[in-house]
Amino acid sequence: MDASVQTRLDDFIRHKKLRRTAQRDAIAKAVFSKDEHFTADELYERASKTAANTSRATVYRTLGLLVEAGLLREIDLGDNQTTYDPNFLSKPAHNHLVCIDCGRVVEFEDAHIALLNDCVTRRLGFRPLRQSLRIEATCEQLRTKGRCPNLIAARLSGKRLRKK
Amino acid sequence: MDASVQTRLDDFIRHKKLRRTAQRDAIAKAVFSKDEHFTADELYERASKTAANTSRATVYRTLGLLVEAGLLREIDLGDNQTTYDPNFLSKPAHNHLVCIDCGRVVEFEDAHIALLNDCVTRRLGFRPLRQSLRIEATCEQLRTKGRCPNLIAARLSGKRLRKK
DNA sequence: GTTATTGCAAATGATTTGCACAAGG
DNA sequence: CCTTGTGCAAATCATTTGCAATAAC
Numbered sequence: 070m071d072a073s074v075q076t077r078l079d080d081f082i083r084h085k086k087l088r089r090t091a092q093r094d095a096i097a098k099a100v101f102s103k104d105e106h107f108t109a110d111e112l113y114e115r116a117s118k119t120a121a122n123t124s125r126a127t128v129y130r131t132l133g134l135l136v137e138a139g140l141l142r143e144i145d146l147g148d149n150q151t152t153y154d155p156n157f158l159s160k161p162a163h164n165h166l167v168c169i170d171c172g173r174v175v176e177f178e179d180a181h182i183a184l185l186n187d188c189v190t191r192r193l194g195f196r197p198l199r200q201s202l203r204i205e206a207t208c209e210q211l212r213t214k215g216r217c218p219n220l221i222a223a224r225l226s227g228k229r230l231r232k233k
Numbered sequence: 234m235d236a237s238v239q240t241r242l243d244d245f246i247r248h249k250k251l252r253r254t255a256q257r258d259a260i261a262k263a264v265f266s267k268d269e270h271f272t273a274d275e276l277y278e279r280a281s282k283t284a285a286n287t288s289r290a291t292v293y294r295t296l297g298l299l300v301e302a303g304l305l306r307e308i309d310l311g312d313n314q315t316t317y318d319p320n321f322l323s324k325p326a327h328n329h330l331v332c333i334d335c336g337r338v339v340e341f342e343d344a345h346i347a348l349l350n351d352c353v354t355r356r357l358g359f360r361p362l363r364q365s366l367r368i369e370a371t372c373e374q375l376r377t378k379g380r381c382p383n384l385i386a387a388r389l390s391g392k393r394l395r396k397k
Numbered sequence: 398g399t400t401a402t403t404g405c406a407a408a409t410g411a412t413t414t415g416c417a418c419a420a421g422g
Numbered sequence: 423c424c425t426t427g428t429g430c431a432a433a434t435c436a437t438t439t440g441c442a443a444t445a446a447c
Contacts, residue, residue: 088401088446109436124404129437145309149412150436166357179353182346186368189343193330195370202366204350206359252421252426273412288429293412313437314411 070101074140074158081138095120096131100141104159106152106174145203146174164202170211234265238304238322245302259284260295264305268323270316270338308365310338328366334375 078097082089099116100107107115113128132153135141142157146167156163156176162183166175182202190197211217242261246253263280264271271279277292296317299305306321310331320327320340326347330339346366354361375381 086401090402090446092403122404126405126438127403130402145311147309166354166359168359169362175357175359177353177357179349182349182353185343185346185349186366189341189346190330190368190370191373193339193341194373195330195332195339195368196373196376198333198369198371200366200368202350202364204354204359204364205362206354207362209355209358209360212360250426254421254427256428286429290413290430291428294427 070098071158074101077140078135078138081134081140087134092120092123092127093131093134095123096128097135097140100132100135100153101155104156106144106146106154108150108152112153144201147203147205162200164204166204166206168208168217169205170208170217234262235322238265241304242299242302245298245304251298256284256287256291257295257298259287260292261299261304264296264299264317265319268320270308270310270318272314272316276317309367311367311369326364328368330368330370332372332381333369334372334381 074097078093079089081087082093096112096116099112099119109125109129109132112132113123113125116123116128132141136143136153140155140158142154144152144154144165146152146165154165160176160178162180163176163178164182166177167173168175183200186200186202187197190200208217238261242257243253245251246257260276260280263276263283273289273293273296276296277287277289280287280292296305300307300317304319304322306318308316308318308329310316310329324340324342326344327340327342328346330341331337332339347364350364350366351361354364372381
């Protein structure tokens with residue numbers, strides 16, 4: 070975990086007159102140790118391995134805290150559960166493309182998209198706060214070549230492909 | 234409900250070797266009788282008034298059917314429950330702006346946004362299927378004039394403003 | 398010492414499902 | 423008839439919450 074994240078979290082905690090605890094530290098560490106998306110439960114598993122006592126309840130509560138602090142973002146990948154994305158600190162305006170063949174999620178930034186959406190928002194009489202764009206697409210490689218390395222990998226790992 | 238919707242639903246049902254039932258007709262009618270967004274439960278309430286026997290289970294099952302038939306779309310307004318949008322038939326590529334002051338949802342179409350997203354998707358090596366953009370914003374009127382007619386209306390009607 | 402935080406287990410709320418009965422084709 | 427659809431109530435699943443014990447500051 071990057072030192073500035075730690076600082077920002079500390080500041081937030083102090084500012085809100087909350088307390089720094091071992092659990093919060095451990096969970097924050099688990100959140101920012103990778104750039105992968107995760108669900109609350111996946112994080113609970115991960116945090117459990119490192120820190121001895123961390124309950125699901127505390128994971129949920131701490132996730133809420135991190136979101137409120139602006140360090141973490143909830144995203145919707147269309148699979149009926151909240152996914153958390155720790156990469157908005159490094160890429161503040163990125164979007165997500167979900168391949169419905171293999172379930173792979175591609176993050177991408179595009180200044181034109183961000184700008185255009187902002188313009189449209191203002192034209193409608195609003196002040197833009199945040200935008201979330203999810204593009205669902207199929208893999209062009211699978212269509213033309215008949216195979217997609219990600220799809221094969223996904224099937225091998227027993228990954229759930231789409232919706233429920 | 235527009236006749237073409239009826240036809241498309243009939244075709245879908247026939248094609249899938251399903252059966253046309255009074256409940257499905259009643260629910261479809263309730264879905265397409267307005268252009269308002271709704272939740273499963275709101276639809277259940279609405280359908281109950283018209284058709285005598287319609288259970289929640291059947292509402293959920295029929296919603297799935299309509300989505301699968303491409304007549305209805307699930308959207309995410311960020312309030313932790315599935316919202317259904319019956320307006321994609323008339324506006325196939327529209328997006329949603331949610332005012333976080335008053336909870337109002339504004340639908341808007343913008344050909345530039347759609348086109349730009351499609352280009353970006355292709356550049357990434359994918360074939361675009363659908364895109365969902367949600368913009369969260371604050372009401373400019375509220376900020377500058379100190380009041381927003383929608384917010385007042387929302388508060389009066391006891392509308393839940395954002396998240397849970 | 399206060400007051401916030403935690404873990405547990407129970408509660409919640411939306412959605413799904415098993416099953417016996419009802420009804421389309 | 424034969425198979426699909428329905429209502430009901432019970433089951434699921436992610437998430438939240440009440441509460442007594444625990445730990446920050």
